[in-house]
Amino acid sequence: MSNSKRTTGMVLGKFLPPHLGHQYLAEFAHNYVDDLTIVVGTLKNEPIPGELRFEWMKHMFPNDRVVHLTDENPQQPHEHPDFWNIWKESLERILPEKPDFVFASEDYGWKLAEILGAQFVPVDISRVSVPISGTEIRNNPMQNWEYIPREVRPYFAKKICVFGPESTGKSTLARNLSERFDTTLVPEYATTLINAFHDKGMEIGQADMLSIIKGHQASERALMKNANRILISDTDAVATTIWSKWLFNDCPSELLSMAAGNPSDLYLLTSPDVPWVDDQHRYIPEEGAQKREKGQKFFEDCKRALEERGLPYVVIEGNWAEREQKAIKAVEIF
Incomplete structure (x- = not known):
């Protein structure tokens, strides 16, 4: 019988809206670790309500832990001199335990993993597997329909x-x-x-x-x-x-x-x-x-x-x- 420690991972995103790129990222992470936490970070004045995005992600990933982070944190490092510490405190408060791995499709994943004491696992950063972004979907959902998950399609x-x-x-x-x-x-x-x-x-x-x-x-x-x-x-x-x-x-x-x-x-x-x-x-x-x-x-x-x-x-x-x-x-x- 193996006594190896269960591995833990984290995916952080705005999911504005969730798309097939996010789905690939989360499913990649789910298959990489034993226990995955998906953090849905939202702000009050975003174009799609945060609570709705949180509900979408819970429905899309019922076998993972999905948590909703509503702290009004800065979104870019230049917005606040203590940017990374602010995010470190928010994530450590909402995560059930320190993650072993951080998964992301953006370069910020390197620094995020570092401040959490985790290993970064890059996933499709070049957007080769799923060439789409939330901005593209918000700007033209009909043209990018095939990249919108079924749970999200009724919104558009x-x-x-x-x-x-x-x-x-x-x-x-x-x-x-x-x-x-x-x-x-x-x-x-x-x-x-x-x-x-x-x-x-x-x-x-x-x-x-x-x-x-x-x-x-x-x-x-x-x-x-x-x-x-x-x-x-x-x-x-x-x-x-x-x-x-x-x-x-x-x-x-x-x-x-x-x-x-x-x-x-x-x-x-x-x-x-x-x-x-x-x-x-x-x-x-x-x-x-x-x-x-x-x-x-x-x-x-x-x-x-x-x-x-x-x-x-x-x-x-x-x-x-x-x-x-x-x-x-x-x-x-x-």
Whole structure:
């Protein structure tokens, strides 16, 4: 039986944001030592909240010790004459024990290891293995998408909502866009709930509007990690608030609050200028031309709701082919 001492290591970083270079560094260190501590050092006024970065790193490295250092320390040696002692005191206070090894992809690792009495292990300092930096990702996350870990992607992904009256091709357009941009589709949760209720001979009531919003938002959060830069959503909570007013002449404040807290980044507002297609679950009861009159009124309510909230939208109109091309162009420009 071996009596050799367990080896310990430390990785220090801002992880602003975590990227595949950081992942390589931490996994290298994890495989080099027995016990690894990852120190997430954050400041109050950085562009991505420190607590969020700490949570990301904990999720990415559940088998390592991840600690959050929030001391407002100087970031460069020229900023303070006692720079290295300040960092030495902070790290010795937060680390569970003195590390045997310090791992870094920057030259500062030499001095950091020295002040902690550890051995420095350089990892991909020339950025050959993973040629990316946090600055590059912050400046252009979409162009550098492949370097962003799945846990971090929801922060940068944009949500595109296809939104509008009944029988305007929303679901078909949303599906076609998800295929066109090779990304994830969030189907309309209201349809799921309505179908489930109808199978049991039940009808949707106003109290179920909250379940529709919660279900759709839960679906968005569950699918966001799979999104390829954008997430396509077939309607969202704003639409549910409009339907609540239409069906029950009222929209509870809780629904309005939930809609306000989770808007989409771009709305594709589908115009009712295409032929009406009947469906067993249509909720506009009028016949013939009155259906389109009601559809136009619903369209105006949708437009008003977006404008009152200051949400960006593009009207999608014309025949089916024109609508799809306009939607594709709107997403590409966005």
